[in-house]
Amino acid sequence: MTERSQDTPADGERSRTLVESAYSSLRHEILSGHLKPGAKLRTEELRLRYKIGASTLREALTRLLGEALVTAEGQRGFRVAPISLSDFSDLTNVRKMIETEALRQSVLAGDEAWEGRVVAAFYRLSKVEERLAESAQAISNDFEQRNRDFHQALISACASPWLHRLNAMLYQQSERYRRISLVNRDVPRDVHAEHQAIYEAALVRDVERVCRLTGEHIDNTLSVVRQVLTRDAAVHEPKPGRSIRERTPAGKHAVEKI
Amino acid sequence: MTERSQDTPADGERSRTLVESAYSSLRHEILSGHLKPGAKLRTEELRLRYKIGASTLREALTRLLGEALVTAEGQRGFRVAPISLSDFSDLTNVRKMIETEALRQSVLAGDEAWEGRVVAAFYRLSKVEERLAESAQAISNDFEQRNRDFHQALISACASPWLHRLNAMLYQQSERYRRISLVNRDVPRDVHAEHQAIYEAALVRDVERVCRLTGEHIDNTLSVVRQVLTRDAAVHEPKPGRSIRERTPAGKHAVEKI
DNA sequence: GTCAAATAAAATTTCGAGATTTTGAGAATT
DNA sequence: AATTCTCAAAATCTCGAAATTTTATTTGAC
Numbered sequence: 001m002t003e004r005s006q007d008t009p010a011d012g013e014r015s016r017t018l019v020e021s022a023y024s025s026l027r028h029e030i031l032s033g034h035l036k037p038g039a040k041l042r043t044e045e046l047r048l049r050y051k052i053g054a055s056t057l058r059e060a061l062t063r064l065l066g067e068a069l070v071t072a073e074g075q076r077g078f079r080v081a082p083i084s085l086s087d088f089s090d091l092t093n094v095r096k097m098i099e100t101e102a103l104r105q106s107v108l109a110g111d112e113a114w115e116g117r118v119v120a121a122f123y124r125l126s127k128v129e130e131r132l133a134e135s136a137q138a139i140s141n142d143f144e145q146r147n148r149d150f151h152q153a154l155i156s157a158c159a160s161p162w163l164h165r166l167n168a169m170l171y172q173q174s175e176r177y178r179r180i181s182l183v184n185r186d187v188p189r190d191v192h193a194e195h196q197a198i199y200e201a202a203l204v205r206d207v208e209r210v211c212r213l214t215g216e217h218i219d220n221t222l223s224v225v226r227q228v229l230t231r232d233a234a235v236h237e238p239k240p241g242r243s244i245r246e247r248t249p250a251g252k253h254a255v256e257k258i
Numbered sequence: 259m260t261e262r263s264q265d266t267p268a269d270g271e272r273s274r275t276l277v278e279s280a281y282s283s284l285r286h287e288i289l290s291g292h293l294k295p296g297a298k299l300r301t302e303e304l305r306l307r308y309k310i311g312a313s314t315l316r317e318a319l320t321r322l323l324g325e326a327l328v329t330a331e332g333q334r335g336f337r338v339a340p341i342s343l344s345d346f347s348d349l350t351n352v353r354k355m356i357e358t359e360a361l362r363q364s365v366l367a368g369d370e371a372w373e374g375r376v377v378a379a380f381y382r383l384s385k386v387e388e389r390l391a392e393s394a395q396a397i398s399n400d401f402e403q404r405n406r407d408f409h410q411a412l413i414s415a416c417a418s419p420w421l422h423r424l425n426a427m428l429y430q431q432s433e434r435y436r437r438i439s440l441v442n443r444d445v446p447r448d449v450h451a452e453h454q455a456i457y458e459a460a461l462v463r464d465v466e467r468v469c470r471l472t473g474e475h476i477d478n479t480l481s482v483v484r485q486v487l488t489r490d491a492a493v494h495e496p497k498p499g500r501s502i503r504e505r506t507p508a509g510k511h512a513v514e515k516i
Numbered sequence: 517g518t519c520a521a522a523t524a525a526a527a528t529t530t531c532g533a534g535a536t537t538t539t540g541a542g543a544a545t546t
Numbered sequence: 547a548a549t550t551c552t553c554a555a556a557a558t559c560t561c562g563a564a565a566t567t568t569t570a571t572t573t574g575a576c
Contacts, residue, residue, distance in 0.1 A: 056559080163348075
């Protein structure tokens, strides 16, 4: 008997195939930090959790492999991709280069429709930033979404699919670091002011200024994450409840636990 | 009855898992152009060809998805990623940026061991380039291998894993275009002279010159591929033979069969 | 007691049949 | 003729047990 159960998709996913929804769920759990960096991903446990077959789960994990959110080794299964300060530092530099270039092209090529997207995205971002001071934790999903939309809108007039592709990948990676840092503690920073400055420079088509400000903006994120990660290296605690059993891979700096 | 046959790996692959060797074989077939851009990848057929299970094949294809060598849609299976002039043009620009930056860092940071790798790789490349005139087709595998090694050696002192990762991806993509062009017809170009110029500039640590030359080098490849692709766009005709299971994706030049 | 081989337990990988969906050819309707 | 409907063939997607490998534990020799 092999009836497809077609269980209700975990969250708000309406992906068609089971692989796709498992992929979405797993990605969300990794990005949000619920699945911890370096953690072993045992097929058996995940299989039961998501109520899917072994191959289906395996395929979902393989997709994440291509996005560098999980690692895979020989006959030793999958792990959540580890994080490290040096990785994030590297990531930040490369992302600065890519996003800046995309931005340059976009601001130069942007038409009226582009302006409209930027204005709209900035407005929505501002709204959520107002509420960010109090309940940083609660609305971090909202904020991340709109922050991504804003950055995306800014470069949306860039005509290069490859720049978009690479940028999306790097942005997702850095989003992971940001969210992991956010969950731990929130380091205040006037991120709204930075966004506003970028926004205004974009609309007056001051390319050099937009690029410079965005570069600094990205760098500031590095600073914040650096603070959190170095501080947490000492503090961490094992997660309560039925958690995925795991061994800390040898010699990694202890950003393992969130 | 589920015995593992562990058939001899296709070529020189000694990958551990079946997924890995299927992945390698498929990648090679796509890069070499044996599997044509845009072609449908029917699981049934491939399954029989490689003598592996459905899920195993599926996982191998999913890996290629992450490298943008295949595309996948909903419940409609996999296809070899299509190619186009505009894609290659875009690819070339982005790759120029990435590889140039990696090169800059590498030449600045390169130590004696780096010099050694560059010298060795250049020597091996030169050897194969001597023979390139006659049997371009026959030794294209050799040439591509050593060409990749040479470019890799040049940037091997770059300390950024992300630059390496992105560069590897872009290089592989452009390799695909180069090989497809090569198989069709060979457009002569004094590629050896270009390599030599880059080589010499690298060894005397003339960063700006290395980057400029490499940029031009990459651009030249674009020109060559452009010639071949535009020429072939006309030559090919949808063969009216029986049972065209294959719809040429809209407006693509028909590089289906090589 | 220590080290290594043997054995047991656990986890990963693979298979292929069956469930589901898409496709396309012909019938029926407008 | 063009569009929609029907339904069978073909293809994709999913499952879970079986095969294989890795990891942990025990046993045995020195």
